[in-house]
Amino acid sequence: MDQTIDDKRAVFFDKLAETWDTSGPSPAATLVRAFLKKLNLTPGSIILDVGTGTGMMVPYLFELEPEKVMALDLSEVMLSKLRAKYETHYGAELIVSQGDVHFLSLPDASIDAAICNGVYPHFDNKPKALAELLRVLKAKGIIAINHFTNKAFINKVHGEASDPLIRKDLLEPVEDLANLVIKAGFNILDMADNEHEYYLIAEKV
Numbered sequence: 001m002d003q004t005i006d007d008k009r010a011v012f013f014d015k016l017a018e019t020w021d022t023s024g025p026s027p028a029a030t031l032v033r034a035f036l037k038k039l040n041l042t043p044g045s046i047i048l049d050v051g052t053g054t055g056m057m058v059p060y061l062f063e064l065e066p067e068k069v070m071a072l073d074l075s076e077v078m079l080s081k082l083r084a085k086y087e088t089h090y091g092a093e094l095i096v097s098q099g100d101v102h103f104l105s106l107p108d109a110s111i112d113a114a115i116c117n118g119v120y121p122h123f124d125n126k127p128k129a130l131a132e133l134l135r136v137l138k139a140k141g142i143i144a145i146n147h148f149t150n151k152a153f154i155n156k157v158h159g160e161a162s163d164p165l166i167r168k169d170l171l172e173p174v175e176d177l178a179n180l181v182i183k184a185g186f187n188i189l190d191m192a193d194n195e196h197e198y199y200l201i202a203e204k205v
């Protein structure tokens with residue numbers, strides 16, 4: 001991938017966008033809030049929601065009283081759904097932009113937390129994506145990689161995707177992810193890989 005947007009996956013997710021809110025995952029509010037609580041974010045944080053899709057996480061992120069939420073996604077169609085739901089409601093505190101995690105147009109050390117919910121396996125070049133997130137995070141900034149389900153389920157769904165590229169977007173055991181995250185320059189704070197959940201929370205060293 002040598003362009004600044006992963007066009008192939010953008011096309012795939014553009015097609016999913018129309019029905020994402022009705023057929024995509026919709027985790028219970030209690031689960032989402034319990035997960036976000038683990039991040040210990042303070043009010044006034046700048047939060048990047050990587051692969052925000054139609055913004056499932058957005059209302060929950062605003063419950064944390066952030067300074068702003070930056071909602072980023074490859075898919076303009078996903079983002080158009082998000083804008084229709086939330087742009088007027090949240091105003092200037094919600095910044096919606098099309099972009100790719102591998103090529104963030106954000107200054108160094110400018111965000112407090114990067115949330116990657118349901119998106120990490122789709123990163124085309126994982127070390128590069130992690131390096132880019134490390135660059136834009138402030139010192140002690142948090143990265144959260146999460147799925148509100150287990151690895152086997154995600155790998156089954158992706159393994160059955162219509163697009164051969166997506167069929168290769170699989171989750172590794174969380175220990176392997178942890179090794180990659182440590183190598184990228186983070187300290188692991190918490191992680192789990194069991195029948196209910198898959199997540200890793202780390203901070204920039």
Ligand SMILES: C[S@@+](CC[C@H](N)C(=O)[O-])C[C@H]1O[C@@H](n2cnc3c(N)ncnc32)[C@H](O)[C@@H]1O
Nearest residue numbers: 013051052053056073074075100101117118122
């Ligand atoms: C499975 S959806 C999850 C959406 C949302 N986070 C949620 O939990 O409902 C994955 C989203 O990540 C986006 N995405 C995939 N690769 C990306 C990348 N390299 N940079 C930014 N967004 C990406 C896709 O366009 C898609 O909207």
